[in-house]
Amino acid sequence: MTSLSQIQNNNSPELDIYGITNALAPELIRFKSAEIPYSGKLLPGGSNEILSRLCIPVDVILGDLYLEAGDYANAACNYYDFLFKNKIFSRNSISSFSPKEHLYANIPRDFGGVTFGSGTRSWSSWISSLSTVLSPFDATMDTGILTYVPMASTSLMGYTSELSILFGYNPYYLNSHGGSFNKLSAEEYDSVFVKKQIVPSDAYNFIADSTDYYYQTNNPTNPQMSVMKGMGDMRARSRVGSYSLNNVKYEILGTYVQESPYVFLYRPTTIWLHLAEALNRMGYPDAAFAILKDGITDNMKGYSYVREETWNLLTTTLPFCSEDGRSEQSTVFSGSGTNHNYGIHRHGCSDNYGTSGDKSLYRMTDEVVKQIVALKKSFGEEITFTAVDRVADSIRIDDEIKNVLNDESLDEETKAEKLAELNARMNKLLKEKASLGNYDIRDVINAVEDILCDEYAMEFAFEGNRFADLMRLARNKNGKGSGEFVGSPASYGSNFGGRWLAKKLAFKNPVKNLEIESNWYLPFN
Known part of the structure; x- marks a missing residue:
């Protein structure tokens, strides 16, 4: 049309x-x-x-x-x-940010690339900026934006967008007034920030702040993997900037901070x-x-x-x-x-x-357990999970292996065949243990879906996808698609997707009951 x-x-x-x-x-x-x-x-x-x-x-x-x-x-x-x-x-590509003073104490001394003492203590000196991931000007398709809607940088070149203004950054005003926040007066700050409508939600900040940061130690003789609690997701640190004037803090989102904002x-x-x-x-x-x-x-x-x-x-x-x-x-x-x-x-x-x-x-099993604990905290007795004791299964296979080894009635060829079959079963079980832990695969699928939901928030925050992603995931959980693993476990109760979505967005105090799918959409007429 x-x-x-x-x-x-x-x-x-x-x-x-x-x-x-x-x-x-x-x-x-x-x-x-x-x-x-x-x-x-x-x-x-x-x-x-x-x-x-x-x-x-x-x-x-x-x-x-x-x-x-x-x-x-x-x-x-x-x-x-x-x-x-x-x-x-x-x-x-790894997000960079320059940490605030109170975060320096949280950077461990075995964290590679950080100089202490007289040197600069900034992560941005050794990791790539998130802006390289979002660059629309790269000529190859392995980076940046695959598809976008370009907007003119000035009205002389065509239609301009107010997206950046809604996010707290007015490129048109700044470009004509020196291009720097540091040069603005209090009155000019109002011109930049007065139309801001989009700010990070408490839910987004919670996801970003509660995420662990993983790093490899810089011990050259025995490098080990470690984890740093409390630093959170650096994509949020890269996107959300703040500026102060007369003890007033102004916060802007860097998603559309460009001379010409793109969708x-x-x-x-x-x-x-x-x-x-x-x-x-x-x-x-x-x-x-x-x-x-x-x-x-x-x-x-x-x-x-x-x-x-x-x-x-x-x-x-x-x-x-x-x-x-x-x-x-x-x-x-x-x-x-x-x-x-x-x-x-x-x-x-x-x-x-x-x-x-x-x-x-x-690790997959650890991240799945985190999501299951969060689900249990959110839904309480409304849902139950199915335990699968894969440790006990591995012990039984191990006993069978010992029995075959000690069975003097078996010739060497038969014994070798049985041991090969049992070892294959054990290896398969160990893979399942490292992948699924002690939960049924349907519980794991639901938990991994929630892990992906959080990754969507951190990776695509403020790019306009969030509500559509939540609706689709809720439909997944309600099982309206096709295939063996559609929907949620029966023990989660009916309309789990609707209940899940309603809890996700409860902090917004919606006037409609989001457990009802018809309330997810604008009226047709």
């Missing part, structure tokens, strides 16, 4: 997300093989904006359609097609986290967690928390790690070299090594 009259006179049927997907997906599939238009071309007028980034790739649209409709397998396949074909990887639609991490959401609901929560922790690479086969069935998925159905995949995309999915896939959680919660590998204290 290209005109208001078309909309006013339109007699198209009203469709829900499932009907929309069924109607649009077959039409879009026809264009899957089409290249993104305008490759390598820039917008006219001498600007640096890349024209192809005004287009949303068809595979991404299909992936998001299927994800919204709960068709997780098709969503994952379309995300794979886009990520693999275009070599889109999660970069080794970000897709970044590489958007696609990777959406893939993680789909993989989790397909029954592969360890693959979802790997996207946060290590990145999907050939190294995953050796990680203790990656189950056999997950490795098989990543070498067959979604062959990021197949032999062909490793040779074709060796610099991206091999896990070696500078430009390979990294875990997304390191963007705000790690140095270069703190979340990676089996030595890291950032």
Whole structure:
């Protein structure tokens, strides 16, 4: 539709997300093989904006359609097609910030890269800025913004946006008045901040502040992984800045602090986290967690928390790690070299090594337990979890191994076959223990979904996705999609998704009951 009259006179049927997907997906599939238009071309007028980034790739649209409709397998396949074909990887980008004086005491002395004494004590001297992740001017598709809506820097060049003003930063005013907060008078501060409407919520600050920061010690003879409590997620520190004038604190958000504010639609991490959401609901929560922790690479086969069935998925159905995949995309999915896939959680919660590998204290089972404890605290007796004693199972297998070893009636060939089978069972069980802990996989899937929910908040804060993400996750929990692992465990009770969403947004004191799905949407008329 290209005109208001078309909309006013339109007699198209009203469709829900499932009907929309069924109607649009077959039409879009026809264009899957089409290249993104305008490759390598820039917008006219001498600007640096890349024209192809005004287009949303068809595979991404299909992936998001299927994800919204709960068709997780098709969503994952379309995300794979886009990520693999275009070599889109999660970069080794880490948020920087200069800590306040009261935070210096929390920086441990074994934290690599920090100079004490007469040297400068600033993390920004050794880690990359978050702004490199958001840069719209990079010519390659592995960084920055995949798709965005450009806005003019002045009204002489076209339509301007008030987004940055709503976030507490007026680039048009500042550019014409020296360009610095430090040069503004009290009256000019009012001109910059008077229209600010968007500030960090208490819920966002809680997630950011309660997140652990993982790092590798700088002991050269015995480097170990460690964890620093209380520092929180550095993405929040990078985004939220404050300025004081006459003892009044002004806070601004750096999401749209640019001379020309852009509306970000897709970044590489958007696609990777959406893939993680789909993989989790397909029954592969360890693959979802790997996207946060290590990145999907050939190294995953050796990680203790990656189950056999997950490795098989990543070498067959979604062959990021197949032999062909490793040779074709060796610099991206091999896990070696500078430009390979990294875990997304390191963007705000790690140095270069703190979340990676089996030595890291950032572990799937620990993070799942944190979410389960939080759920229990929030819902109390409303929900119960299913315990699976995998330790007892491993003891039973171990007893069977001892019995076979001591069984003198068995010939060596038979004994070897039985031991091989038992060792395979034990290895599978140990992988499940490192991945699922002592919980049923459905409880783990729900917990990993909550981990992803928090990562969405930290990675995409203030980019306009939050309520849509919460609604989709609530629908996931209510089981309106397809597949074996749709919905929440029966022990969570009916309409768990609606109850979960209502608790998530209770701090806003909504006037509508958000447990009712129809209240999640604006009225049609």
